[in-house]
Amino acid sequence: MKIINLPQPFKDALPILEKLRDAGFEAYFVGGSVRDTLLNLPIHDVDIATSAYPEEIKNLFSKTVDTGIEHGTVMVLDHGTGYEITTFRTESTYQDYRRPDKVQFVRSLDEDLKRRDLTINALALKTNGEIIDLFGGLKDLDKHLLRAVGVANERFHEDALRMMRTVRFASQLDFKIDNETLTAISQNAALLSKISVERIRVEWIKLLIGKNPRAGLEDFLKTKLYMYCPLFELKEAGLEKIKTIPNLKLDNEEQCWTLIATCFELTAEEAGQLVHAWKCSKELKMNVTKAKKAVEAMLANELTPYIQYLTGRDMLEVACRVVQLINITDYTSMSVMLAYEGLPIKSRKDLVVDGNVLRQFLNIEPGPQLGKMLIQLELAVVNRKVRNEKLALLEYAQKLIVK
The missing domain is CATH 3.30.460.10 (Beta Polymerase, domain 2)
Structure with a gap:
């Protein structure tokens, strides 16, 4: 050719x-x-x-x-x-x-x-x-076939990460794994425990955001590779749940982990622990925790303006995508994002007063009291109890001191 x-x-x-x-x-x-x-x-x-x-x-x-x-x-x-x-x-x-x-x-x-x-x-x-x-x-x-070069057992003994690469390609390219190669992965799955979590994670995320993640997940489960991934050993039911999601399409790693945590029925704190076990960055752990809290609020029909504020635009979009995939609430991405865009402020930086202004006006020292007051001001503004105007905020802060 x-x-x-x-x-x-x-x-x-x-x-x-x-x-x-x-x-x-x-x-x-x-x-x-x-x-x-x-x-x-x-x-x-x-x-x-x-x-x-x-x-x-x-x-x-x-x-x-x-x-x-x-x-x-x-x-x-x-x-x-x-x-x-x-x-x-x-x-x-x-x-x-x-x-x-x-x-x-x-x-x-x-x-x-x-x-x-x-x-x-x-x-x-x-x-x-x-x-x-x-x-x-x-x-x-x-x-559209994935087949090991030569003897599959030898290839996977040389580099056990090749097993994850193979199931990743099943998703990424929407290819079928050759029976002999698939059998070899099943026989050697335990070798995956010899590979660093960071390398496994790269292949795992590529699998989930691939062209046909359901195909990759099916092979991941069938070969028992999941048994040798951090905190996945007892989560076959959760992985099966992900596999059965219609039109499964994920765009980024935050969506992946938030969906996993939701299908595993983890709390937001447990979701953070899962992400940590997979050696993800602190930023990713924080983002997934935020998104998972938003998902929990949506599922309980308790998505308050303050939760939206704490979650932020990007992680709200992640939460909306996950809720859309599991398809069990009436929340729509458009309604949630419109509500978020209507918030009086999007971050503490948007407050017209800062810690220095409060400290000078109230004659208080820097410390936990000042931090707590700023949080209370954020909450009051987001919930529209007070306008984001300097005089109104200072008067509100004065009342908090009196309390």
Whole structure:
């Protein structure tokens, strides 16, 4: 097979490959960019594989960065763009089921492609557009099939994260997993416990926001991979609930975790603990906690103006999306967002008085009392008990002191 018109990212990188080839080395485009081109999907970064060893690459190009030189990867900088070039390699045993004990550089493309995870990712593209396919990847692309290169058990023992990548691709590409490959994932699912939570999380979120998350979730459950994910072991029923949601479409990580927490029947505090267990950022934990509180209020028909205020526009949109997906209330995104936009203030910064003004006017020292008063002013303004005007707020604050 031959690609007649190479996408622009490949054309931009052609001088890199040609320079390697002119120096007597083999060089090809490999991996996801080749796969996505054949699927008519947009491509971003292009990866290059070559028979040149790292030091040979560095000698050829004037601007390089050792991004992963111990594994044969050197980044070449060309007119402001970085291209990762990796030497053909074979790998020894994998004692930690993630990183090889030893990497050996080779001159053979065949040897390099043998170590890749799936046939659809083991394709190489020549500068003239010709596809090199050693493992039936083109046929699997046509059949929308995910199949491990060679012996599936060996591929997953080399890198246990490949199991999560496979179920993620089932969602992302809406492909079916080959029976032998699926069986191998089931047999080796426990190896996922050897992989860092951060790496699992990347694949998990990509699965949920993929083209067909229900397909990915079905394989995730069928193979028992969920048993080896943080705080998921006893949550099969919740995961099944997510899987059965019609028109399941998620757009961001906050939506993912808020929906998970809702289907797991977690409190907002427990949702924060779940997100923490998955090594998410403090900001994400805070956002999911806010969104989950808003969901709880909606489900109880108690979404007050103050809860809307505390939640904020972005997390209210997340909460609305989750409630829309589980489809058990009359709340609509439009009504909630219109109510939010009608709030007198959207944050403490919108108050026309601040802590310094209050302290000087009331002659009080900085401390918990001042912070509590600002919260009370926010609540009063949001609930329209007092106008957001300086005199009105100071008079209200004076009454709070008297109380």
